[in-house]
Amino acid sequence: MPSLGTSFGRGGATDYQQDLMNSDCITIMGSNMAENHPVGFQWVLEARERGAEVVHIDPRFTRTSAMSTKYIGIRAGSDIAFLGGVVNYILENDRWFHEYVRTYTNARVIIDDAYVDTEEADGLFSGWDPEQGKYDATTWQYKGMQVHGSGGSPEEGVKGEQSHGSHGGLLSHGDPPEEDWDLEHPRCVFQILKRHYARYTPEFVAETCGCTVEEFLWYADTICKNSGRERTGAFAYAVGWTQHTTGVQLIRSAAIIQLLLGNMGRPGGGIMALRGHASIQGSTDIPTLYNILPGYLVMPHTEHYGGLQKYIERSTAPAGWWGNADAYIVSLLKAWWGPAATKENEFCFSWLPRIDDDNSHYWTVQQMLKGKVKGYIVAGENPAVGSANGRAQRLGLAQLDWLVVRDLVEIETASFWYDSPEIESGELRTEQIPTEVFFMPASTHLEKDGSFTNTQRLLQWHFKAVEPKEDCRSELWFYYHLGKKIKEKLKESQDPKDWPVQHLTWEYGEQGGNEEPSASDVLREINGYDDHGQLLAAYKLLKADGSTSCGCWIYCGAYADGKNMAARKTPHWEQTYTALEWAWSWPANRRLLYNRASADPDGKAWSDRKELVWWDAEQKKWTGHDTPDFDEEKPPDYVPPDDAKGPDAIAGNHPFIMQADGLGWLYVPQGLEDGPLPTHYEPHESPFDNPLYSQRANPRRQQNKDLEEDPYNPVAGEGGSELFPYVVTTYRLTEHHTAGGMTRFTPYLSELQPQMFVEVHPDLARERGLEHGGWATIVTMRSAIEARVLVTDRMRPMKVNGAVRHQVGLPYHWGQRGLVTGGAANDLAHMALDPNVHIQEVKAFTCDIRPGRRPRGPKLAQFMDELRAEARAARATATRHEPEETRKT
Amino acid sequence: MRKEDRSAFLRGRGKLKREIAELVKSWPVLRQLDGDPLGLGKSVQSNRSRTLEPRIAEADHVAQSICPFCAVGCAQLVYVKDGAVMQVEGDPASPISRGRLCPKGAATKNMHDGPLREYKVKYRRPYGTEWEELPLEQAMDMIVDRILRTREETWEETTREGNPAKRTMGIANLGGATLDNEENYLIKKLLTSLGVVQVENQARI
């Protein structure tokens, strides 16, 4: 999560769920927490019952809104405008937490003279290259400092998720070179921020977002009132923020607010990222992601092809905990290649494959459509329903040579070749699809040992309860035996490309009749060993000389002293409220990140009410209710010597220890693709013009302009935009889970939400002749699906720029199969992406809605062809050009 | 009648008598006389009700688990009897969930034993119109063959510019956010060693 990573240092939720009860004001935005995290929501209600304000800001009035003390309706995709308005309010009204901002953030840092803001360049930051469609971030840097990048193309820097948001400039010690502690220098971050958001007035917010000025002012005042020494406010968000072409910047907006109000690192404060899957945090920490290695180490890039030393130089920050990146990567290589990894051969670093800028999921789909990806293994995911543009997904699957689907039930991804909308419409014919399909029944979590990392970075072990039946096997079994068989096959090979597999360490104890590999053995390897074969206790002990091995440095300590810390189940009533003895969280079992900031610069709690971690002057150490997220013995007045490196270069009053300067970044000079500050852009598909700039949408968003399977609706200012006049937003319901593989095949859940439906406001129903309980067809350039109509005031029409506009709500759980079936909302979505994380924009795009059921069989294909032709013809009459396409800044 | 038979008969008769007496005594109409004249309470309680126990009392063992749905991370207790799951409910010890579960977590057993759960490998040959059966071991061998074949066919030692690549772009892997850390670790480790870089999961989605 580069937004949190670049702002604070780590890409994880900064808080733990229970801590929400300590909050005085919880803003839930981009999340429907009550519906999608019901059990976590108990802590929000605890806070509400203690008198906290709970504000839900969302396009839809949901079960979360119903439980909040105040709901504010805004139009989908206008969140940055709203939050930017809050930033402006804080700055204009002097509501920021002076001491916190001055000491703990980079507000005082002076930025390069060449930096040009979007406010001066009509929606583009300096460094825009229209040919490449990218920014050169050089001018965004701290004044007087070089971009910290290397290899062939310094302009690339290290970016996004890869960077873990930790790479500051080349600082020689803890303080950035040029600062103005009075925050008055015109080019200091604080003043840049002021100018950047000056136009985000309450009136602008109301007109752009569709709320009222009064509501906005009430909210802005409320969160300011509930911040400061005595009080704290928290944010909770989920994919309602991430699934936008501006997703990362959206979260950044909250980071800026929380830093300005001094809410980071403090009880009841922070930003709670609510993840949607059992181990989505875990699958990022130990990534099944193309661009990173375990522990957010960078995957080597084809353009940065130096050896290990180059790689380390590029990954190592001169200050902060990323200063030890060499130890992390070498220990990982030792974990993977064991004795084969030696100092002489650079620990087999050259064996790592190289990536390009984007080899992400949606890129893969395009490669499938081009026939370049031939084999696909899908384990516990259902892209045919769960990914944007389902039709493109399924057409891609039909181009494969072979496909392996591992799941509990026969999901749409496994059955696309005989049961899909494309088979129905005749676009695909079973007997002409070459794909060889293996469906492999999977084990449930009850049938295997292992650990999930939950939304608060907590590793929790689950013990196997029963043996899997028949052919059901865990993923652990599948990949382990796959590896074993492959190693056996390649045993004799002399081909250098087979060396990495031949030497891969692959020794895990086998248990039971199924020869299930031991998950504990795997976790031990992840935790790491020293050269005596002893399990390591903490990542501090990792070395760069090859004497330690560790599969994921941030998980080092999860098996400290031979004990599975993730399996600790000490009841909460036997410990304090931070419950440090329940399971284990990274890093180092700290529950509330950056908690050094819960104390003032001198190390004393800001107030009794909000004490968490403080400096004990007598014992000369940091202590408190949580594990201090700071060097335990580093006093608050510590000033790093000039030659200090790594963690030692962080000052005693700089709480963000992963950052190269130890500060919270209001302004992000590097690590992001689309600018150092969040700016309001319209969604990729929007019926509105950008009220601020002629640059309509995020210029850096990823589009697939030439991909026939991913056509876009005409947008505001283009011919044919009236064909898709409504904003559609997709979401989950409490009763189902994501693409439905685990729920719409489950009787007790299927009966609770048995059918696909669409939510519309009564005015829209009237406008389009939709009848409550009847059918409607929702169409985009991608596809048309049908749904039952639920006419409800909970879908509010929005008054935007003076005109009333409607929004359409679509849950996305259904598909062709299961006990309950229905149109897949993702079939309507496009594959334009956020540039930092390659996430699709399914929370705001455009559509049309018509009464009645969709055309069936071949008529559907015909209907879509006609619609696309009509829209293309209309667009040809009036095409729109954005600054992004022509102007270099 | 022989003596033994006779005494057995008498014993049997005695037993029968006692049983009848029991039956009469257990007749709720008579028990009503004993402090429950309206017949609303104890007098009408059946033997089954009187000796009722929660069925989890019969569990062979209880496994501590974690809910597999969203990322709140609720703790679960899994009661097992005769190798089958008999009940899944919240674990009160958890500081996060305090024993509570949402409808999805509460339906864990229903999902685990769902009517549409698959237990056998299914195989569709190229251009095939039907699923076919395939032994697990054979399926594994076939998948291994395909991975190695495709890797061989699509191997990129260098990029077009001549930079090292050491990878295959012909194979992709999707999934992970619903899996265990240990599983993700083996996926990333194995596929990276094979040069497969398109390893992705729901974090992207």
Added chain:
Amino acid sequence: MSTAVESYGADAKPRMGFFTDTTICIGCKACEVACKEWNLIPEDGRLWTGESYDNTSALGANSWRHVAFVEQRKPLKLDGEVAALDAEPLRWLMESDVCKHCTHAGCLDVCPTGALFRTEFGTVVVQEDVCNGCGYCVPACPFGVIDKRDLPRSPDDAPLALPIFGKKEDGRVWKCTLCYDRLKGGHEPACAKSCPTDSIQFGELDELRERADKRLEKLRAEHWNGARLYGNDPDDGVGGFGAFFLLLDEPEVYGLPPDPVVPTAHLPKLWLNTAVAAAALLTGIAVSFFGGRE
């Protein structure tokens, strides 16, 4: 009228019940599912109703918890700065309904077999090994809770003794048992245990009533629109509920009767009336004997 708990003598336990506080119900339906899982209740149909998010619709033999959803153009709170901001007020009421375990329970009173009984915890439970499916309890419940299960018998049920009657269904009545078996083992009921926000609170009824009074006081001070307790009054028509509620609107909006009365409240008079009618019948017929045989 007797509640029959005293028939347990020293074995009687404090009366247990539910306090369902709808102001913290998030409408997640965990209670419905947890109940079904524990009590092995069959599926109840997959019909989409369009009635907000409620597709369960009512309590019945196969739904012992039912979450009601009501969307309203009404403010959640009547006063305060937030209320003033809402030009178009909107609220979404959610309430998990359940058997009320009445102090004077219609179902229990009318059951002719003693299948329904008052447990030592003061709850009202159907004994599935006794019920013969006469169905009298169904219309006798003022809340429409208990119902007959018209689904096939489970395979381990005893075969029919009288095949000529040709019944194939389960045929018995079912409703919430307040997890009688769990209570006996010292566990709390499945729904209350799962409830993510503790909207369903389980405990000793006396204690729950006190808690509810305090809660109502707090809500009134916070200007909650329409906050009221329902079923907490021991002097109401059913002698107070064992499972009572805190609502935000009239009971009927949630599908609850505004003034439920146990049918047997009228029974003494009704018996007398019936006896007089019987005597009148006797008299009438006797009178008919005057006037000869022809």
Added chain:
Amino acid sequence: MSITERGTEMQSYYGRPIVKEPVWHPEVAAYFFTGGIAGTCSVLHGIGRVTRNEGLAKTALYVGAAADIASPILLVKDLGRPERFLNMLRVFKVTSPMSVGSWILFVSGGASTTAALLELTGRLRPVKWAAEVASFLTGPPLATYTGALVANTAIPVWSEARGELPWLFGASAAASGGAATTMFAPRRSAGPARRAAILGAVAELGLTVAMERRLGFVGEVYYEGEAGKYGRVAKACTAAGATLLAARGRRSRVAAAAGSALLLAGSAALRYSVFKAGFQSARDPRYVVEKQRERLREKTR
């Protein structure tokens, strides 16, 4: 209308019923009918014996016994678990008209059929005598308790008619029991049965009208649907049967038979009408809500 508007205005939960419809099958209505005949016949038989109207007494005994045999069969057939019919005698609950009724039916039915059997075989006179007494004493309650049974529910149209229903069922029992005996009794001894039938019919008509009036809006269901249809049939048949019996029943065997048949049909239709009215009343939550709101208003007044 949006679901929100509906939620704002609604007076009951999406118009869904508050009380459950009964789960009884038509067998139960049929039993109300046969039970009524059996009860009346026990009385006719008893007084017939005392007044030495042997023809009437024997006919009433056999007709009653036949009704008594049919009754439990109908009831057991309606059970969800017919194999557990004996559980009806597991308890004796004064709070349950069905429990009390089961015991009455057990005693009365057992007594009448025993008496009829002994009458046929001419054996065990003292036992027969005892059975006859038992049957006579339990006859009237057998005929009226079913009214209490339906009145003792939460169904508005039944519960609110708790004043009338035992009487109505008693009257209807007299009409049908009298009619059934009239039909089979020798003409010369049928007088009391015929008069009982006429008397019962008149009372039935009067009570029906009175009940419908007094029920007010809750009684609407008697003018609608099946309850209305069968109610009209009941009134017509009963009125016609009574008139026919009164006018020509004494002299004409055919008229007596036809009149009796009409009364039987009327009585059966009445039970079915009342039975169905309960279902219709349960279906519409308005009856529950408005009636109770009315009551609450009165309480606060």
